[in-house]
Amino acid sequence: MTAHSTTAHGTPIEHQGHGHHWETSIAPFAVVFGVFFLLPLTFSMHFVYHNTILTAVFAGIGLPLILFGVAKWIDEGLTQKPLVAGLAGVGMPIFIVSEIFIFLSFFATYWMVRLSTYSWPPEHTPEMPVLLPLFMTFLLITSSVTVHIAEEKLEHGDLAAFRKWLVITVLFGLAFLSCTTFEYHHLLEHDFLPSTNAFSMIFFSITGFHASHVFLGLSIFIAILLPALGGRVNKTFVLCGSIYWHFVDVVWIFVVSQIYFW
Amino acid sequence: MSDAHHGFNLREWIFTTDHKRIGILYLIGALSAFAIAGTFAIMIRMQQYGPGMQVFDSGSGYNTALYFHGAAMILVFLIPALTGFFANYFLPLMIGAKDVAFPRINAFSVWLFYAAIILALVSLVIPDPPDVMWTGYPPYSVTTEGNTAFYVFTVHLLGFSSILGAINFLVTVIYMRAPGMGWNQLNMFVWTILAAFILQLIFIPVLASAVTMLLFDKYLGTHFFDPAMGGDVLLYQNLFWFYSHPAVYVILLPAIGILFDVIATMGKNRIFNYKVCVYAGIGGVLALAGEVWIHHLYVAGVPDWIRVGMMITTLLISVPIGLMLMSLWGTLYKASITFNVAMHYASACLFLLLIGGLTGIPLAMTVMTANLGQTSFVHAHFHFVMALFSTFAIISGIYYWFPKMTGRLAEGKLAVVAFWFNIIGVNITFWPLFIIGVQGMPRRYFSYEQFPQFAPYHHVATYGSFLVALGMVLTLINWIKSAFWGVKSEANPWHSKSLEWTHTPNPPGPGNFPHDVTVSADWTPYDYVK
Numbered sequence: 092m093t094a095h096s097t098t099a100h101g102t103p104i105e106h107q108g109h110g111h112h113w114e115t116s117i118a119p120f121a122v123v124f125g126v127f128f129l130l131p132l133t134f135s136m137h138f139v140y141h142n143t144i145l146t147a148v149f150a151g152i153g154l155p156l157i158l159f160g161v162a163k164w165i166d167e168g169l170t171q172k173p174l175v176a177g178l179a180g181v182g183m184p185i186f187i188v189s190e191i192f193i194f195l196s197f198f199a200t201y202w203m204v205r206l207s208t209y210s211w212p213p214e215h216t217p218e219m220p221v222l223l224p225l226f227m228t229f230l231l232i233t234s235s236v237t238v239h240i241a242e243e244k245l246e247h248g249d250l251a252a253f254r255k256w257l258v259i260t261v262l263f264g265l266a267f268l269s270c271t272t273f274e275y276h277h278l279l280e281h282d283f284l285p286s287t288n289a290f291s292m293i294f295f296s297i298t299g300f301h302a303s304h305v306f307l308g309l310s311i312f313i314a315i316l317l318p319a320l321g322g323r324v325n326k327t328f329v330l331c332g333s334i335y336w337h338f339v340d341v342v343w344i345f346v347v348s349q350i351y352f353w
Numbered sequence: 354m355s356d357a358h359h360g361f362n363l364r365e366w367i368f369t370t371d372h373k374r375i376g377i378l379y380l381i382g383a384l385s386a387f388a389i390a391g392t393f394a395i396m397i398r399m400q401q402y403g404p405g406m407q408v409f410d411s412g413s414g415y416n417t418a419l420y421f422h423g424a425a426m427i428l429v430f431l432i433p434a435l436t437g438f439f440a441n442y443f444l445p446l447m448i449g450a451k452d453v454a455f456p457r458i459n460a461f462s463v464w465l466f467y468a469a470i471i472l473a474l475v476s477l478v479i480p481d482p483p484d485v486m487w488t489g490y491p492p493y494s495v496t497t498e499g500n501t502a503f504y505v506f507t508v509h510l511l512g513f514s515s516i517l518g519a520i521n522f523l524v525t526v527i528y529m530r531a532p533g534m535g536w537n538q539l540n541m542f543v544w545t546i547l548a549a550f551i552l553q554l555i556f557i558p559v560l561a562s563a564v565t566m567l568l569f570d571k572y573l574g575t576h577f578f579d580p581a582m583g584g585d586v587l588l589y590q591n592l593f594w595f596y597s598h599p600a601v602y603v604i605l606l607p608a609i610g611i612l613f614d615v616i617a618t619m620g621k622n623r624i625f626n627y628k629v630c631v632y633a634g635i636g637g638v639l640a641l642a643g644e645v646w647i648h649h650l651y652v653a654g655v656p657d658w659i660r661v662g663m664m665i666t667t668l669l670i671s672v673p674i675g676l677m678l679m680s681l682w683g684t685l686y687k688a689s690i691t692f693n694v695a696m697h698y699a700s701a702c703l704f705l706l707l708i709g710g711l712t713g714i715p716l717a718m719t720v721m722t723a724n725l726g727q728t729s730f731v732h733a734h735f736h737f738v739m740a741l742f743s744t745f746a747i748i749s750g751i752y753y754w755f756p757k758m759t760g761r762l763a764e765g766k767l768a769v770v771a772f773w774f775n776i777i778g779v780n781i782t783f784w785p786l787f788i789i790g791v792q793g794m795p796r797r798y799f800s801y802e803q804f805p806q807f808a809p810y811h812h813v814a815t816y817g818s819f820l821v822a823l824g825m826v827l828t829l830i831n832w833i834k835s836a837f838w839g840v841k842s843e844a845n846p847w848h849s850k851s852l853e854w855t856h857t858p859n860p861p862g863p864g865n866f867p868h869d870v871t872v873s874a875d876w877t878p879y880d881y882v883k
């Protein structure tokens with residue numbers, strides 16, 4: 092049994108689980124403890140213990156660990172051959188099932204709070220924008236189309252066009268996040284904070300949670316794009332990224348209809 | 354390279370992506386949590402020995418002990434032992450796979466679990482430990498001086514770990530079964546793990562959302578659970594139990610799955626009513642698991658139509674559970690039983706589940722819960738199901754697969770003596786709690802000066818808990834001793850027909866199977882009676 096073969100580019104491909112030695116990877120370990128420092132510890136130091144120095148220290152440990160781990164993970168993903176190819180394309184939709192239930196919990200909370208109140212929106216709610224969310228919807232739907240085009244280009248082996256359409260997709264995503272930032276800034280200036288009233292907590296948690304998904308989707312695209320510049324692409328990974336992006340797009344339709352136009 | 358998998362190499366263990374080693378890492382973490390949370394259990398029992406302060410100097414010390422005992426036992430011991438350790442080590446072997454679908458994500462899961470353990474341990478040494486039990490109900494969890502954030506993040510880390518585990522194992526079972534292995538040829542354990550992970554995938558996100566709102570309420574000043582500002586305090590309880598009732602099945606189902614494999618193998622018998630058990634039993638639990646949670650809110654002021662509706666579903670769910678129990682007992686029918694240590698624990702489980710299940714029926718009824726709900730009757734009921742039944746099933750499984758993992762047997766006098774300490778001890782501990790529960794002994798109170806008449810019962814229960822502690826320590830000593838110096842086992846000591854015994858060495862090396870596995874259409878893991 093040969094343990095190593097080579098790709099067209101001459102980089103060695105390692106087969107996972109071929110039975111010769113114990114498989115190892117430092118990547119998951121690094122990402123977990125990066126997350127551990129960056130989320131629970133940094134949050135607690137800032138919001139629970141109000142300790143600025145430790146907040147900075149823990150964030151400073153966490154972020155590089157995550158970046159290192161993710162880079163390593165992607166590198167291994169591009170050089171090693173899984174036991175069964177293409178399974179991540181099934182894993183991602185299963186993950187999305189779980190995501191749907193998070194959004195459902197927040198929407199259920201929203202419906203319960205709203206339907207049990209006599210007047211809506213509650214006091215201290217400023218005029219919400221109407222045109223901006225429509226524009227943001229346009230941005231996301233267009234980006235779903237562009238990522239689809241990128242995938243088709245990759246399918247036809249046109250790597251340059253793939254990269255171009257992926258960059259366009261990322262730009263649309265960034266434009267979307269800029270709109271979110273602009274809107275938040277505007278609302279915060281009008282003293283509409285998460286703690287203001289029942290609508291503000293719903294508004295910021297649902298749109299904020301969705302925006303974090305846009306951010307994650309963009310991070311996946313950038314993680315695809317950087318190796319793709321060097322000619323290294325994994326089609327399953329691209330498929331996962333695009334499935335996720337379409338999901339983020341569909342959720343936004345629900346967010347817009349429920350939060351802005353109801 | 355040829356001798357790379359001989360000898361101990363720490364680096365190879367910490368960065369491992371091998372499902373068996375990840376399984377062992379889960380086992381070490383889970384057993385450590387069991388030891389610490391078990392110590393808290395003894396302290397709780399000692400505090401309850403008599404009215405007034407016994408071992409804690411304040412009520413909040415007692416609350417912290419309750420928090421750690423409950424959260425660690427359920428979230429860090431039971432669920433990770435079953436869906437982390439057993440699933441990781443044995444499921445790929447049972448279906449003939451070389452590893453899980455996503456080995457690196459699997460490593461990611463186990464280290465998230467360890468990150469949660471670290472956070473839980475840090476919780477014990479900070480000046481403001483969480484004191485919100487394992488349920489974290491507002492408004493107390495929002496107003497307490499304790500660090501609710503650590504509770505929330507512990508849930509987040511474990512939840513994310515389980516969701517990734519769910520993705521991994523669902524894909525593995527669907528796509529990586531040995532060629533020729535159909536759905537009706539799966540081990541019962543594989544079915545129950547599949548079901549447990551479906552529940553985790555769907556319900557954990559709801560718990561994660563609930564505790565996130567708790568975090569926002571406490572630290573960002575939102576009002577999700579504050580009725581004065583348009584929030585709803587019962588919302589938390591609804592979201593929490595929407596996950597946490599199904600969490601009972603996340604524990605119960607794999608525990609039953611282990612019992613099926615132990616009983617069928619040790620009885621050399623087919624699974625009685627395999628298809629009914631799988632499709633109506635496990636399927637029925639899956640279908641009903643999300644429609645019963647209101648039985649935790651019977652006295653919380655919920656409209657009657659929901660209470661009565663969920664009373665009916667709660668009573669109904671004993672039908673699929675009953676089908677599974679019937680299959681367990683039926684598998685013993687005309688079996689030729691080898692009564693080894695695993696089988697001792699398995700038979701104890703049949704008794705414990707019966708008591709736990711029967712005492713659940715009155716609690717399913719709204720009228721009874723109005724009186725029993727806040728008493729130690731509930732406490733004893735769920736300990737019979739969750740603590741005793743599930744833990745005994747876990748111990749049974751460890752004895753059953755001990756030769757697979759170590760190449761050695763853990764049988765012998767010490768194991769049997771420890772078993773009798775355990776089974777007698779748990780009954781002495783929890784039966785008195787049923788009795789005084791019916792008479793009105795409140796749950797969760799750190800002292801019971803108003804009810805001095807219950808003190809004798811508490812004496813008995815506390816002595817019982819010492820017996821269990823002794824039994825567990827002896828069990829642990831036996832495992833450690835046997836792992837290093839135990840009698841060498843033959844390749845398939847129980848003469849099982851299941852792939853993990855017939856096709857892999859003890860313990861399996863990298864890649865699991867020396868030769869690729871295919872199974873024929875008439876093969877089953879319980880192919881004993883022809």
Ligand SMILES: [Cu+2]
Nearest residue numbers: 598646648649
């Ligand atoms: Cu329940």
